[in-house]
Amino acid sequence: MPPKKRTRGPSPRRSSGQIRQTFLDFFRDRGHTIVPSMSLVPGGDETLLFTNSGMVQFKDIFLGTGRRPYTRVVDSQKCMRVAGKHNDLDDVGRDDSHHTFFEMLGNWSFGDYYKAEAISWAWELFTEVWSLPKDRLYATCFEDELGEIARDDEAAGHWVRQPGFDSSHVVYFGRKDNFWEMADTGPCGPDSEIHIDLGPEACNLQGVPGHTCRVNGDCTRFLELWNLVFIQYNRTGPSSLEPLPKKHVDTGLGLERLVSVLQGTGSTYRTDLFMPIIETTRGLAGHSEAQMLEHWTPYRVIADHSRAAAFLIGDGVVPGNLGRNYVTRMIIRRASLFGAKLGFEEPFLAPVVQTVIEQYGEAYPELAQNQGAILQSVTDEERRFQRTVEVATGAGEEILRETRQAGSDEVPGERVFWLFSTYGLPLEIFKDLAGERGLRVEEAGFQRAMEEHRRISGPLGVLAVRLDDLTLKADARVEAGRWPASHYQELLEQLRRQGTLPDSGVRYDPYGSLQFRSTLAGLITQDGPADSAAAGEPVVVVLPETHFYVEAGGQVSDTGRIVSANGRPWEIRVEDTQSPVDGVVIHLGSVVKGEPRAGDEVLAEIDAERRRSIMRNHTATHLLHAALRSILGNHARQAGSLVAPDRLRFDFTHPEPMTPAQVRQVEQWVNREILAGHDLAFRQQARAEATQAGAMALFGETYGETVRTISIGEPRISYELCGGTHMPNTGAIGAFLITSEGSVASGIRRIEAVTGEGALQFIRSRLDALERAAARLGVSPTDLDRRVQDLQAERDQLLRVISGLRSTVATEHFRQLAPQQVDGVPVVAGLIPEVGADELRRLIDRFRAVHPSGVVVLASAPDDQPIIVAAVTQDLVERGLHAGELVKSIAQQVGGGGGGRPTLAQAGGTDPTRLPQALALVPGWVEAHLE
Ligand SMILES: [Zn+2]
Ligand SMILES: [Zn+2]
Numbered sequence: 029m030p031p032k033k034r035t036r037g038p039s040p041r042r043s044s045g046q047i048r049q050t051f052l053d054f055f056r057d058r059g060h061t062i063v064p065s066m067s068l069v070p071g072g073d074e075t076l077l078f079t080n081s082g083m084v085q086f087k088d089i090f091l092g093t094g095r096r097p098y099t100r101v102v103d104s105q106k107c108m109r110v111a112g113k114h115n116d117l118d119d120v121g122r123d124d125s126h127h128t129f130f131e132m133l134g135n136w137s138f139g140d141y142y143k144a145e146a147i148s149w150a151w152e153l154f155t156e157v158w159s160l161p162k163d164r165l166y167a168t169c170f171e172d173e174l175g176e177i178a179r180d181d182e183a184a185g186h187w188v189r190q191p192g193f194d195s196s197h198v199v200y201f202g203r204k205d206n207f208w209e210m211a212d213t214g215p216c217g218p219d220s221e222i223h224i225d226l227g228p229e230a231c232n233l234q235g236v237p238g239h240t241c242r243v244n245g246d247c248t249r250f251l252e253l254w255n256l257v258f259i260q261y262n263r264t265g266p267s268s269l270e271p272l273p274k275k276h277v278d279t280g281l282g283l284e285r286l287v288s289v290l291q292g293t294g295s296t297y298r299t300d301l302f303m304p305i306i307e308t309t310r311g312l313a314g315h316s317e318a319q320m321l322e323h324w325t326p327y328r329v330i331a332d333h334s335r336a337a338a339f340l341i342g343d344g345v346v347p348g349n350l351g352r353n354y355v356t357r358m359i360i361r362r363a364s365l366f367g368a369k370l371g372f373e374e375p376f377l378a379p380v381v382q383t384v385i386e387q388y389g390e391a392y393p394e395l396a397q398n399q400g401a402i403l404q405s406v407t408d409e410e411r412r413f414q415r416t417v418e419v420a421t422g423a424g425e426e427i428l429r430e431t432r433q434a435g436s437d438e439v440p441g442e443r444v445f446w447l448f449s450t451y452g453l454p455l456e457i458f459k460d461l462a463g464e465r466g467l468r469v470e471e472a473g474f475q476r477a478m479e480e481h482r483r484i485s486g487p488l489g490v491l492a493v494r495l496d497d498l499t500l501k502a503d504a505r506v507e508a509g510r511w512p513a514s515h516y517q518e519l520l521e522q523l524r525r526q527g528t529l530p531d532s533g534v535r536y537d538p539y540g541s542l543q544f545r546s547t548l549a550g551l552i553t554q555d556g557p558a559d560s561a562a563a564g565e566p567v568v569v570v571l572p573e574t575h576f577y578v579e580a581g582g583q584v585s586d587t588g589r590i591v592s593a594n595g596r597p598w599e600i601r602v603e604d605t606q607s608p609v610d611g612v613v614i615h616l617g618s619v620v621k622g623e624p625r626a627g628d629e630v631l632a633e634i635d636a637e638r639r640r641s642i643m644r645n646h647t648a649t650h651l652l653h654a655a656l657r658s659i660l661g662n663h664a665r666q667a668g669s670l671v672a673p674d675r676l677r678f679d680f681t682h683p684e685p686m687t688p689a690q691v692r693q694v695e696q697w698v699n700r701e702i703l704a705g706h707d708l709a710f711r712q713q714a715r716a717e718a719t720q721a722g723a724m725a726l727f728g729e730t731y732g733e734t735v736r737t738i739s740i741g742e743p744r745i746s747y748e749l750c751g752g753t754h755m756p757n758t759g760a761i762g763a764f765l766i767t768s769e770g771s772v773a774s775g776i777r778r779i780e781a782v783t784g785e786g787a788l789q790f791i792r793s794r795l796d797a798l799e800r801a802a803a804r805l806g807v808s809p810t811d812l813d814r815r816v817q818d819l820q821a822e823r824d825q826l827l828r829v830i831s832g833l834r835s836t837v838a839t840e841h842f843r844q845l846a847p848q849q850v851d852g853v854p855v856v857a858g859l860i861p862e863v864g865a866d867e868l869r870r871l872i873d874r875f876r877a878v879h880p881s882g883v884v885v886l887a888s889a890p891d892d893q894p895i896i897v898a899a900v901t902q903d904l905v906e907r908g909l910h911a912g913e914l915v916k917s918i919a920q921q922v923g924g925g926g927g928g929r930p931t932l933a934q935a936g937g938t939d940p941t942r943l944p945q946a947l948a949l950v951p952g953w954v955e956a957h958l959e
Contacts, residue, residue, distance in 0.1 A: 041291055041292075042290055042291070043300055044291075044299060044301045047158075047283070047286060048104055048131070048133070048283060048391060050157060051104070051153070051281070052102055052104065052133075054153050054157060055100070055135045055149070056102060058145075060101055060102040060135060061100065061101050062101075062103065063098075063102070065103060065104060065105045065392070066079055066085035066106075067343045067344075068339060068340060069345060070084050077108075077110070077352060078108035078109075078110070078355075079105065080109050081105070081132060081280060082103060082132045082134035083280075085105070086101070086278075088610070089276075090210065090215045090278075091215070092517060092609075093608075093609040093610060094609075095611070096732070097732060097733055097734075098733070099137065099140035100137055100138075100140050100141070101136040102133075102134070103136075104134075104283065105134065106131060106343075106392065107132050108128060108129050108339075108340070108355075109128065109130070110128050110359075120328075120332050120333075121326070121328040121329030121330075121332055121333075122325055124294070124296060125285075125295075126332075127284060127296065127332050127336075128332055128336040129332070129336035129339050129340075130282055130283065131283035132280050133280070133281040133282075133283055133286070134279050135277070135279050136276070136279070137276055137277035138274070139274030139275065139276060141277065142258065142275055142277060143182055143183050143186055143258055143277075146256050146277045147167075147183065147186040147187060147190070147220070147256065148190060150254055150256060150279070151187075151190040151193065154222065154253075154254075158290055160224065160290075162193065162194070164224055164226075164227075165193070165222055165223070165224055166197045166198075166223040166224075166225065166250070167184075167187040167197060167199070167220055167221070167222055167223075168198075168199050168200070168201050168205065168220060168221045168223065168243060168244065169181075169184045169187070169198055169200055169206065169218070169220050170183075170200070170201065170202075170206035170207055170218035170220070171200035171201070171202065172202060172207070173202035173203065174203075176267055177207070177269065179200070180218040180220065180258075183218065183220045183256075183258065201244060205221075206218055206221070208257045208278075212266075213262075213264060213265070214263060215259045215261070215263075215272065216259065216263050216269070217257060217258045217259040217260040217275075218260075219256060220258070221252050221253075221254065221255045221256070222252075222256075223250045223251060223252050224251050224253055225250055226248075226249055226251060226289075227249070228241065228249065230248055230249045230294070231247045232247055232248045233246065233247040251289065253286060253289065254280070255280045255281075256279045257277070257278040257279065258275065258276075258277060259272065259278060260272055260275045284299065284301055287299040287300070287301055297327075297328050297331060301387075302328075302331045302332075302335075304387055305334060305335060305380060305387070306320070306327050306328075308379055308382075309327060309330050309370070309376075309380050312372070312376055312379060312380070313370045313371060315370070323369060323370055326366035326367070326370050329363060329366040330363045330366055330367060330370075330380060333359040333360065333362055333363035334363055334377055334381045335384050335388075337359055337360050337363070337377070337381060337402075337406055338381045338384040338385055338395055338402050338406075339388075339392070339395070340352075340356045341356065341398070341401060341402040342392070342394045342395045342398050342402055343394065344665065344667050346405050346773065346774055346775030347360055347405060347408075347409040347775065348773045348775075353774065357409060357774075360377065360406055360409040360413070361409070361413045363377060364377065364410050364413050364414070364417075365417070375406075375410035375414070376410075377407065377410055378403045381403060381406050382399075382403060385399050385402065397662075398663065398665065398681075400661065400662065401663035401683075404683050405683065405775055408683060408775075420447065423447055424447055424458055427439060427443050427447065428461065428462060428465055430443075431467060432467070437466065437467050438467070438468045439462055439467055439468070440473055441471060441472060441474035441475070441476065442474070442476070442477040444469050444470075444473075444474050445473075445474050446477075448474075448478075516608045517609050519550055519552075519557065519570070519612070520611050520612050523570065528547075528549040528550070528572065529570075530572065532611065533610070533612060534570065534571065534572060534574060534611060534613045535573040535574075536573075536578070536613055537573065537574070537575055538578070538586075538751075539575075539710075539753060542575065542588075542634040542636045542639060543632070543633050543634070544574075544631075544632055545593060545630070545632075546574070546629075546630050547571065547628070547629055547630065548569060548571070548624060548625070548626055548628045548629075548630050549571055549572050550569070550570030550626065551567060551570075551624060551626045552567065552568040552569075552570075552614075553565055553566070553567055553568075554566065558626070559626050560624060560625040560626070561619050561623065561624055562619065562623055563598075563620070563621050563622060563623065564618065564619060565618060565619050566616075567616075567618060567624070568614045568615070569590060569600060569614065569615040570612065570613070571590075571613075571615070571630070571632065574632070575634060576588065576602065576632070576634055577605065577639070577642075577752075577753055578605050578613055579605075579606070580751055581671075581726055581750060581751055581752050582649070582669035582671050582752075583642060583646055583671040583752045583753070584642065584670070584671065584672050584673075585604050585605040585606065586602075586605055586635065586639055586642075587601075587603055587604070587635050587638060588602045588633050588634040589601055590602060590615065590624075590630050590631070590633075591630065591631050591633070592622065592624065592628055592629070592630060592631075593630050593631040594628065596622065596623075596628075597622050598619065598622020598624045598628075599619070599620040599622060600615075600617050600620065600624060601617045601618055601620045602615045602617040602632075603618075604616040604617070638673045639753070640784075641673040641674070641784055641786065642672065642673050643754055644755055644760065644783045644784040645672065645676040645783050645784075646750075646752045647708065647754045647755045647758060647760075647761055648676060648698065648702075648761050648764050650738065650740060650746045650750070650754075651697075651701050651740065651745075651746060651758065651761075651764070652678055652694070652764075652779065652781065653666055653680070653746065654701075654745050655698050655701075656680055658697060659690060659693050659694050659697060663682065664682050666678065666724070667681055667776050671752065673786075674782070674786050675767070675780055675786060676782075676783070677778060677780050678779045678780075679772055679776055680776070680777055680778075680779075681775055681776055681777075682775070682777045683775050685770075685777070686769050691766055691769050691779075694766065694779075695764065698764045699764050701740070701741070701745060701758055702758045702759060702762070702764060704741070704758065705757055705758060705759035706742070706745070706758045706759075707740075707741075707757050708739070708754050708755065709739045710754075712734055712735070712736055713734065713735060713736075713737050714734060714735075715732070715734065715735045718735055718737045718749060719749075721747070722747055723735075723739075723747045723748060724747065724749065725748075726749065731749060735749045736749070736750065737749055737750070738754060740758060760784075761783045761784060762785075762787060762788070763783065763784070764781060764783050764787060765783075765790055765791070766780070767780045795809075798812065802815075805819075834862060834867070835867060838860045838861070838863045838867055839871065839874075841858070841861065842860060842871045842874070842875075845858040847879070847882065848951050850883075850951050850958070851955065853881065853904065853954065853958065854881070854882040854883075855882065855883045855950060855951050856882070856884045856885070857885040857886075857947040858887075859886075859887050859888065859944060859947060860888045861888065862888060862889075863888045864890055865895050865897060865934060868886045868887075868895065869897055871886055872884050876901065879901070880901065880903075881901045881904060882904070883898075883901075883909065883914070883950070883954050884898070884899050885914065885915070885947060887918075887947060889940035889943060892940050893936065893937075893940070894919075894922045894924060894936060894937035894940045894943055895936060896915055896919055896922075896924075896934065896936075896937070896946075897932070898914045898918070898932070898935075899911055899932050899933075900930065900931055902931060904958070905931060908957055908959035909954065909957055910957075911928060911931055912926075912927040912928045912929065912930060914933070914953060914954075914957075915927065915928065916935060917949075917953060918935070918946050918949065918950065918953075919935035919937050919946075921942055921945065921946035921949065922937030922939045922942050922946050923939045923942075924936045924937030
């Protein structure tokens with residue numbers, strides 16, 4: 029359906045960039061901190077496929093496990109909704125409103141302002157700043173259809189007090205529309221939505237009998253724009269709500285929809301968020317405006333999907349076969365398929381995606397920074413898909429042939445589904461193929477097969493991942509500790525009340541000395557908080573201050589021990605350190621000896637050697653990152669890391685394997701900077717300032733407003749946001765050796781390396797191996813390589829001699845095989861000892877040189893593996909003999925199979941003892957088949 033052009037709409041026309049910025053500025057002027065969008069990959073939340081709303085990055089605040097330095101926030105969040113209850117990929121591009129990727133504007137209050145401010149600001153922004161017509165705006169409020177929860181008269185009261193608000197425009201709805209819950213239990217509350225009436229002409233059900241246009245109705249006249257959520261309750265059971273001591277505001281305003289209303293386009297695709305992308309595609313296709321409208325669906329699909337692909341790859345999600353990576357692959361392939369409908373035969377998405385980057389690069393700098401990697405990944409994926417799509421259409425043609433041969437004009441649906449599930453060839457594309465040949469598809473059968481598949485493999489079936497499983501689990505970090513987070517929250521409150529812990533919680537200083545004095549503030553055994561613990565018992569220890577590092581940014585937690593600092597001796601071995609809720613650090617371990625008591629003075633000691641090894645590896649990780657960017661290019665970006673005491677692991681984006689020369693270059697680069705003995709400089713900085721100056725942020729991490737940066741060298745060779753612990757000088761790393769380079773996922777490489785002690789051990793064990801081998805061969809290690817080459821040459825020489833001898837023996841055997849005459853045709857069948865297929869074929873050539881007409885079958889069983897080779901001269905092929913069928917029939921006797929051309933064929937088997945009997949059947953077979 030071509031887009032409707034609508035002329036009515038507020039003027040002057042604002043750009044989408046201005047609209048986004050106006051929203052941020054409006055709330056900044058009202059005391060809000062502008063917070064950057066979090067990555068599309070929610071850091072630390074494995075329960076969620078993609079960040080799908082603005083609240084994901086603040087979830088911990090609502091759950092009470094996290095805190096921030098601010099109480100008012102405004103942001104524009106990147107979101108992806110690809111499937112399930114929120115969206116269906118199939119709809120995207122087929123109408124004027126569905127998208128995979130979108131931007132969600134939001135303002136937030138964490139225990140700060142509430143309904144009065146949220147509502148009056150929303151009204152002011154809409155009607156004063158953006159001049160939306162007051163008489164066309166409606167507000168929905170909550171009224172419980174079950175009568176259990178109080179009606180939200182408070183919100184309604186604020187609405188009717190707004191200047192120019194028509195009090196008849198407050199409409200009440202129940203739980204489905206106007207009550208927000210995070211999960212079965214936890215924070216929840218009523219919400220209030222602003223809808224706009226686009227006028228009777230916008231109704232798509234005009235003239236349908238019985239239809240009335242209304243808010244939350246089924247036509248397109250009323251459009252929901254902004255949802256204001258008021259989190260005021262904590263749900264503790266199916267029908268029990270407790271008021272929250274601190275109430276929050278969480279709002280969501282979809283940018284695409286807002287822009288379509290403010291620009292009066294009637295379609296999100298017609299806004300300036302998409303038109304430049306669509307225009308680039310049109311230029312590439314060489315279409316006129318009219319041709320574009322004829323192909324409006326492919327244009328929309330390509331615009332939506334290229335935008336999503338750019339943002340996904342910009343956040344490090346490259347095309348692949350599982351989960352998030354699969355989604356990236358799927359949308360690029362879908363865009364490519366729809367591109368074929370516009371006549372694109374070669375990869376075409378790169379310039380389209382380039383337009384996305386140019387258009388969004390300012391608001392989302394990660395796009396511009398990763399431009400090279402984004403463009404390359406997209407083109408690579410298009411190429412890969414073009415290879416499979418040929419196979420898929422080939423298989424499709426085969427199915428069409430079958431159908432015609434069966435005398436039908438309808439292709440069975442389950443066959444089409446098979447094609448879809450095996451090759452990813454969508455139904456629509458296949459229908460096109462079938463239509464060109466005058467055939468139809470039995471779609472009901474396709475749907476049945478799809479349903480069946482979904483029933484077995486989950487709602488999205490073919491995607492092989494449960495994409496719709498987007499709901500948040502109450503708290504993913506619960507499993508980390510042995511206690512639910514809420515218990516630690518209580519413990520924290522209790523220790524604060526007692527004055528055992530400061531109000532800000534545990535003082536966490538992983539940069540402090542490796543030995544420190546403290547007090548045993550909290551002691552938890554398997555039975556809960558305890559006054560004391562016995563030897564052998566597992567315990568959790570809380571200290572008012574700790575220098576033990578808690579796993580973060582890839583660096584593993586510290587281990588160590590806590591011992592009594594006063595008379596009565598005891599010792600706790602610390603195996604792990606964690607932070608189950610903000611403000612609490614716990615040491616997990618067990619009592620080695622004595623009986624620790626709450627309140628005891630303690631001396632805590634971090635395993636110093638282990639920690640120093642970790643620090644060497646961490647500092648080396650930063651150098652490695654810099655080396656990769658310097659040698660491979662700026663697209664090489666950290667995609668994950670592990671900093672352990674014995675090794676470091678570093679994943680990064682790079683489209684192909686590194687060459688051995690590049691690996692050596694990187695290793696040399698790092699070692700050169702180690703030897704240069706650079707000092708490291710640690711600074712606390714405003715995040716914006718640090719990123720502006722080029723500091724590298726970790727993918728998937730969330731950062732506060734103040735960040736710690738680490739720079740190496742002067743002039744600077746590495747500059748990263750990092751909370752880890754490091755050596756003060758690169759020289760202390762000692763040596764750096766890459767132990768492996770390989771692939772983790774499509775477009776992601778992994779390097780493993782060792783430093784310091786680990787590097788010395790690695791060198792020592794390699795030298796030992798070298799010396800052992802040299803001693804065995806009686807040479808010095810430096811001569812080892814030459815000696816091995818000599819041995820190989822000797823071995824090759826001996827093999828040639830053996831092979832010559834075997835060949836002589838085989839020829840001798842062959843000579844003794846007398847041809848048998850079958851109807852005047854010479855037939856030879858015989859067993860040759862211990863030779864391979866090549867030798868058998870050589871002997872067969874000898875036979876053919878002597879006999880212009882004849883049949884020969886030779887077999888051998890080197891290493892007890894039967895090989896049979898058969899040949900039939902061309903004149904006998906014309907008389908009905910076929911070497912492939914002959915060899916197949918003989919091979920069956922020895923438990924094998926094979927085949928080949930009519931003149932020459934080969935087979936294998938499993939039972940060499942039956943070869944003589946099998947060969948004896950050859951003359952009879954020839955007689956039976958000769959015409
Ligand atoms: Zn209507
Ligand atoms: Zn780091």
